Amino acid sequence: MTMYDSLETVKAELAKCMKCGNCQEVCPIYLEERKEGTVARGKIKLVEAVLKGDLKYTDGFAEKLALCLTCKACNAKCPCGVKVDKIILGTRAAIVKNKGLHPLKKFIFGTLKRPGLFNFGLKTGSVFQGLVFKKHKSLNGSYPRFPFGLDLKRIIPPLASTPLRDQLPEVVKVDNPVKKVAFFTGCTMNYLYVDAGKAVVNILKRNNVEIVIPKDQHCCSMPIIAHGDAETAKEMAKSHVDIFGKLDVDAIITTCGSCGCTFGHHYQELLEDDPEYYEKAKAIAAKIIDISDFIVKEIGLDKVKLGPVNMKVTYHDPCHLNRGMGVKDSPREILKAIPGLEFVEMKNADRCCGSAGSFSLTHYDLSMDIHKHKTEAIKATGADAIVTGCGSCIMQITDGMNRFDLNLPIYYTVEILAKSYAAKEAEDKKVAS
């Protein structure tokens, strides 16, 4: 019995909560709404009420449980170590079991499950996107021309004309590789931020790392887990366990904290009652590493390779990268090592940007209320570029800048590192000629 099959399994987490309310200090949703039903201890009380039979699986219950970014800020604050996101995700799965999945979500998740269809849809979308989206004059994004479920004020990034994985060979060979890795691109890098994906490959090549990029990889399933569709998520977990389990690699590189957490934690949770798959998922989890950690901890940051990048940047900590995978220092180490680059910390760099992936679709206004503080913090640094390590955060911050009147370029950490490598290579060439 996994935590996605029965609420009974989250009882131990519920029992740890002493209702002290310390979660109120950090919950981004509660800080906007200031209602008990929006903070962890209130939701825990509701789950307890359902378990006791005092409350049914009502629409109201489902709405309350949807109000969580799974940003894990309460987990980190909780004096009793309650893993609130575990309770939330387990309960959302129970809600879907009892109430069924919203038909629209059922359709979307069905597509995510069938990578071929998803891929086809997004490729076709990239051709026709001009018909429905109007490009923003300077930010990397477009407004929807019609209100088809998206807020008209919202800007979203353009789909790549050719997805990343279609532009890359399945195996990128190097001479005398120091390590061999698999690269899980994630959807945002594959379909939206292709340049960053290429930066990852270039950086790994520059460090003599051989890369395998399995063609049949697909969405990690985080959005599906977040909405409680455990059955679909299990199928996807098994598929990825099969795809990545058969590779003979030293590490599996992720470039998004949510994907990393899904491979690193959620697959094991989903497959807990299947001993064979569970063991395989565990073996894969042990190989999962974020690109910035891989560079700093596994390869070592070679300062000889770094050329100047004259920029003043600030860094936003993606929740799942920081609190989920524990990656906080490596991106900063990379940025601080680059000559010419001035690094300035923003206030509350580790506070959620309000995106939480699909939360920004289902709760757009609240998501932007939460985000407003992020734009303010960025403005206050006086930085001329933003750096982060998650595609969803990049989408949200770009949209937020449009909303709150800021216009700065935003990069993945690896893109800045790639710039630095390129600058050095250009320098070396100049010297040689």
Next chain:
Amino acid sequence: MLSQEVLNELIKILGKENVLTSKEDMITYSFDATADMPSQEPDVVVTPDTKEQVVAVVKLANKYQIPLITRGSGTNLSGGTIPIKKGIVLSMLKLDKIVEIDAENLTARVQPGLVIQRLNEAVASYGLIYPPDPGTVTTATMGGSVSECSGGLRGLKYGVTKDYVMGLEVVMANGDVIRTGGKTVKNVSGYDLTKLFTGAEGTLGIITEITVKLIPAPKYRRSMLAIFDNLDKAGKTIADIISNQVIPATLEIMDNVTIRTVENYAKVGLPTDAEAVLILEVDGSIEQVVVNEFNTVQKICKENGAVDIKLAQSDAERDGIFAARRAALPALAQVKPTTVLEDATVPRSKIPEMLKALKNIAKKYNLQIGTFGHAGDGNLHPTILTDESDKEEMERVHKAVDEIFKVAIELGGTLSGEHGIGMAKAKYMEWEFGQEGIAVMQKIKDALDPDHILNPGKMFGGN
């Protein structure tokens, strides 16, 4: 259940978005941070934006005789905000402005929904602090902490909330709005109504504005941790420090059960065979004075046979020492599903006696009790580690709690140092005040809230 007529009137006063009625919302306001208390859902929760709305809600509650429970962040430990008689929960969180910071008069005027820490952040740039620092300083509201008269780790030197409340604006049960006290240091006009409403737990009126005293932030501090193999030695150390005219800002104690649990939980390097540890901090604005006081404290610890003393040489080491103290409650809470936390308080000279009595009570009722707390001001937190679902054990817990309060009062102490009475301790009030004392309080209550609509069931029990 409230009639549709009442709900419609509430919506008219507050707007639909400020009136919550769903079953789910009611469940989330049926409790606060107090363990081992009954839950009770209110009929409705309202979230006013203005003082005028508060007045209108009070008048409505009065007209229809509906209980009115004022709530801040709901982090209290007395069951003070549980709507035990149902009714309207008045959530003050939207009234959260700092109205004024008056650095010349060292005062601030705030709305009740403001989180305490926000005030400290706002006055920091003036070099000022608001000293009361309950454990929930980053979540609790000013209104809640004034109503519960909360204390904290600095109580010995800096006092508690009531020592900083200079004036209030209060909505009375009939809807009248009054102002008490003010900005002046000296003010002896009339009865001291400010003190009356401070710690009244929302049973006498509804606070809509608070004027507090601020003080210059101390510039220097020195911290240490002293380990004792004997409770009496630790007790004598506390007494000797005070009689040597040093008043530490912090003087905390943890007993052996707490030490073992903290060490097991946080691995901070505490010796698990120690009978007590003291955590001490002296502070002030003249470095030499702070250093002298620190040396005196160190000398007294040594003279009283402390087996080990750790001096914090840096901010990081200080944080380490305080982390051990801060880990006390969470560590104890991990042991069992239910954590019953009390705040029985005795004169500081009686601390060793109280600690021994607690040890005996734990033995007598076969319970795990860890005790830590503010030794310098006699405010202890005996913490019973138990399981709410174990009926038989809970009976023993309740008997032990009875006995803890009995001993505290026999030693010349009080039921509550800083948490308040609420529902949790209402039944013991007569032990401390006698029938006559209760009668005086009842008369005050009857005079100000004749129909008992304000937070009924608190302070005196079943009214």
